[in-house]
Amino acid sequence: MDALRFCLLALAAVVTVIATALPAFAVDLPVVSNLRVGTHPDKVRIVLDMDQRVDFSIFLLPDPYRVVIDVPEVAFRLPETTTDRTIGPVAGWRYGQFRAGTSRVVIDASSPVQVKSAFVLPPSGAQQYRLVIDLVPSTRDAFLTDSDASIKRHVALSAPRISPPPAAPAPLPTSDDRLTIVIDAGHGGVDPGAIGHEGAYEKDIVLAAARTLKESLEATGRYKAVLTREDDSFIRLRERIAIARRVDADLFLSLHADSIGDASLRGLSVYTLSENASDKEAEALATSENKADIVAGIDLSHQEPEVTNILIDLAQRRTMNYSARLAGYVVREMERETKLLGRPHRFAGFAVLKAPDVPSILVELGFLSNREDNKRLQDPAYRRKVAAGLTRAIDRYFQGVQAAFR
Ligand SMILES: [Zn+2]
Numbered sequence: 001m002d003a004l005r006f007c008l009l010a011l012a013a014v015v016t017v018i019a020t021a022l023p024a025f026a027v028d029l030p031v032v033s034n035l036r037v038g039t040h041p042d043k044v045r046i047v048l049d050m051d052q053r054v055d056f057s058i059f060l061l062p063d064p065y066r067v068v069i070d071v072p073e074v075a076f077r078l079p080e081t082t083t084d085r086t087i088g089p090v091a092g093w094r095y096g097q098f099r100a101g102t103s104r105v106v107i108d109a110s111s112p113v114q115v116k117s118a119f120v121l122p123p124s125g126a127q128q129y130r131l132v133i134d135l136v137p138s139t140r141d142a143f144l145t146d147s148d149a150s151i152k153r154h155v156a157l158s159a160p161r162i163s164p165p166p167a168a169p170a171p172l173p174t175s176d177d178r179l180t181i182v183i184d185a186g187h188g189g190v191d192p193g194a195i196g197h198e199g200a201y202e203k204d205i206v207l208a209a210a211r212t213l214k215e216s217l218e219a220t221g222r223y224k225a226v227l228t229r230e231d232d233s234f235i236r237l238r239e240r241i242a243i244a245r246r247v248d249a250d251l252f253l254s255l256h257a258d259s260i261g262d263a264s265l266r267g268l269s270v271y272t273l274s275e276n277a278s279d280k281e282a283e284a285l286a287t288s289e290n291k292a293d294i295v296a297g298i299d300l301s302h303q304e305p306e307v308t309n310i311l312i313d314l315a316q317r318r319t320m321n322y323s324a325r326l327a328g329y330v331v332r333e334m335e336r337e338t339k340l341l342g343r344p345h346r347f348a349g350f351a352v353l354k355a356p357d358v359p360s361i362l363v364e365l366g367f368l369s370n371r372e373d374n375k376r377l378q379d380p381a382y383r384r385k386v387a388a389g390l391t392r393a394i395d396r397y398f399q400g401v402q403a404a405f406r
Pocket of ligand 1: 186258
């Protein structure tokens, strides 16, 4: 596989959208009551039985070969089946909610396939609506080409949703000369992140912190802040990066709150991307934060090393220097506001920091496993203090960058 292909695969892919509009207010979720696979002389037919007509989009992923079908959020009420799921090239399937508003069916294939056709049949007799997907044998080269084509078309299309996307803001008008800061509240939806000893979820704490930081930044009049998620929804790591690039972000800040076995450990720390983790703790943390995508049932991690290397080789070095500079300002400003972890600026391979052209840092606000940190992070006044410190650090960063260009 060539470099470009890996790069492209790093993006989410969506191909076919065949659609009739959904009712504006779906009171009940559509119910998928069965998934059937049948072999025909010339094809394998996959049928999803459902009680409503739904939008769908299909894309292909290689290694292993997968056909991914996204639909608006549905209720899966499939019969328990013990039958063999190996039928022709179909090696099995999985399904579930992918994120708020989107459900996903993944068909595993043992050999390359092509989506010959995909359509919805209206009810007929005892039959409900049926989403029909016909697969025919293909070659590896053709599969890869189809997969790529789907990725290219993704630029123009977005996955079907019932609710509007929480995190796809339009680019800023050029008349607005404020700097754009993307604030990324870690985790969300099916992925709670770390859990505090009194049951607080990292995903909730960092969302609250992100909102406070947005207010603080925008109050200066110098910044426009864009959140990667505005609510409790799951967003893939790559999508978070894609948002930063889509809005042409000047900075990307990912907010997290860690949990660790040693309950005495506390304090804020700042991470920037590096191929080599600065220490074992940093590496372990990056590994656990990078698991977010796996939690949601898609795992492209086998493509990570290639993507990582390409991105770093291309543009990362310069961006990493800027990121490190910002991290330095954050450490200096936050020292005045709160307790920091020992060696507060650390390095590791966080997937969410891999935008090649947007300076990015990841702030671990503290440890939910520590009683004091856990309490403070749930205190709005404390979050305002943190936001004020981060805002000053960002001010100083841009002053420094502007001075360098004079
Ligand atoms: Zn986290």
